[in-house]
Amino acid sequence: MTIARRAARCARFAGALAALLAARPALAQHEMAGMEHPPRGLTAGGGASAIVVATTVDPGIAGRRLSEGYLTQPMLHGHVGLLRGALGATGMINFEGATLRRGELAPGAWGEGYEDRRHPHSWIHELVGYAATPDYRGVAVSIAGGKGFAPYGTDDPMVRPLERFPVNHHLSQILERAVVIGALRWRPITVEGGVFNGDEPESPTDAPDASHFANSWARRLTIRAPGGVELQASDAHVRSPESPSGRAPDHQQRSASARIERTIAVGELYALAEWSTLRMTKSGVDAGRLGSALFETSLARGPVTIAARYERSLRPEEERLTNEFRTVYPSAEVQNLGVTRFDIATVALSGAARVVGIRVAPFIELSRVVARPTAVPAAFTPAAFYGRDRIAVLSVGTRLAVGMLHHRVGRYGVAEAPAMDR
Numbered sequence: 001m002t003i004a005r006r007a008a009r010c011a012r013f014a015g016a017l018a019a020l021l022a023a024r025p026a027l028a029q030h031e032m033a034g035m036e037h038p039p040r041g042l043t044a045g046g047g048a049s050a051i052v053v054a055t056t057v058d059p060g061i062a063g064r065r066l067s068e069g070y071l072t073q074p075m076l077h078g079h080v081g082l083l084r085g086a087l088g089a090t091g092m093i094n095f096e097g098a099t100l101r102r103g104e105l106a107p108g109a110w111g112e113g114y115e116d117r118r119h120p121h122s123w124i125h126e127l128v129g130y131a132a133t134p135d136y137r138g139v140a141v142s143i144a145g146g147k148g149f150a151p152y153g154t155d156d157p158m159v160r161p162l163e164r165f166p167v168n169h170h171l172s173q174i175l176e177r178a179v180v181i182g183a184l185r186w187r188p189i190t191v192e193g194g195v196f197n198g199d200e201p202e203s204p205t206d207a208p209d210a211s212h213f214a215n216s217w218a219r220r221l222t223i224r225a226p227g228g229v230e231l232q233a234s235d236a237h238v239r240s241p242e243s244p245s246g247r248a249p250d251h252q253q254r255s256a257s258a259r260i261e262r263t264i265a266v267g268e269l270y271a272l273a274e275w276s277t278l279r280m281t282k283s284g285v286d287a288g289r290l291g292s293a294l295f296e297t298s299l300a301r302g303p304v305t306i307a308a309r310y311e312r313s314l315r316p317e318e319e320r321l322t323n324e325f326r327t328v329y330p331s332a333e334v335q336n337l338g339v340t341r342f343d344i345a346t347v348a349l350s351g352a353a354r355v356v357g358i359r360v361a362p363f364i365e366l367s368r369v370v371a372r373p374t375a376v377p378a379a380f381t382p383a384a385f386y387g388r389d390r391i392a393v394l395s396v397g398t399r400l401a402v403g404m405l406h407h408r409v410g411r412y413g414v415a416e417a418p419a420m421d422r
Contacts, residue, residue, distance in 0.1 A: 041083050340373055
């Protein structure tokens with residue numbers, strides 16, 4: 001099937017999904033707020049989104065240029081709150097298990113048995129309920145539980161301005177786990193702590209293993225200063241994430257970030273600087289270290305948005321199958337063949353329009369990837385595998401969305417992030 005036919009099929013699927021939701025619009029929070037007497041303090045909202053994209057990677061493998069088309073990040077999401085926010089739930093269904101089974105071309109991407117392709121996420125990406133106390137003298141607490149994000153790191157890249165996920169996704173977020181999270185907010189300070197199952201999903205249909213619940217933990221401190229500034233620091237201990245048998249190394253992870261999101265004179269500004277590290281240990285022995293530094297920013301003025309990202313991240317290398325984009329997963333033993341450093345610079349330009357009630361945002365995104373081994377000689381040599389150590393990636397597509405936008409992902413109860421400072 002040619003890339004044009006693939007993209008056309010993805011577009012038809014996305015259009016049908018968007019039309020279905022547009023025909024039955026969700027009751028958004030701002031609509032509920034406009035009611036004279038909201039039923040028992042009820043707020044609710046929901047929406048749908050997807051990205052139709054064609055991507056070219058040159059070289060993709062062995063000097064060959066690869067071009068593919070996808071329907072990526074197709075999602076339904078919603079939120080409901082009761083008793084003026086004392087009770088609530090948030091959920092997200094991700095359809096990548098149907099539309100992205102082979103993965104999405106992304107040099108440097110890794111995790112859950114995929115290499116140089118972003119893996120599809122679980123069908124139930126997030127389903128978390130919470131109970132919270134009223135604010136009393138600036139203090140409020142909450143308890144949340146379900147399947148979702150551990151209180152660690154930064155927002156999921158899918159709610160950030162670039163289509164392509166950063167290489168550091170598995171260093172900077174811990175997601176799709178069975179979680180119980182307690183949170184306390186005191187004025188601008190929020191503290192979260194949670195327990196969860198360490199092992200990652202084995203497939204999009206995989207559910208968390210109840211026998212592994214609470215074998216891992218995470219904690220996060222967030223300070224929200226005036227002017228839309230947010231500072232975050234967190235750490236986590238993750239038990240054998242790459243193997244439910246417990247044979248894989250444990251992960252000791254740390255993250256710190258500074259974020260700003262606000263309206264300025266020339267438009268809506270967003271910027272994020274983050275740092276993350278991961279130390280792998282096996283039976284108390286150091287099995288390797290990974291790290292990442294990333295900066296990204298965007299500026300939206302009217303319908304036009306420009307965005308950029310620079311990332312330097314380390315990736316562990318494992319033995320690949322006859323399908324060069326896959327590894328044995330879950331692995332029965334440790335198979336670390338080395339570490340590759342990826343330096344990736346990305347720029348993007350996008351627009352925004354509304355067509356028959358559907359938000360449409362066409363974009364073009366270009367990345368320059370430099371991949372080099374951290375030690376020589378190395379079992380995995382990027383220049384030999386890809387055809388050279390400098391790779392160009394071009395993506396052209398459009399975002400589609402109806403209903404409520406999902407502003408932030410991965411914080412629950414009193415830890416939920418506020419809307420952009422205006």
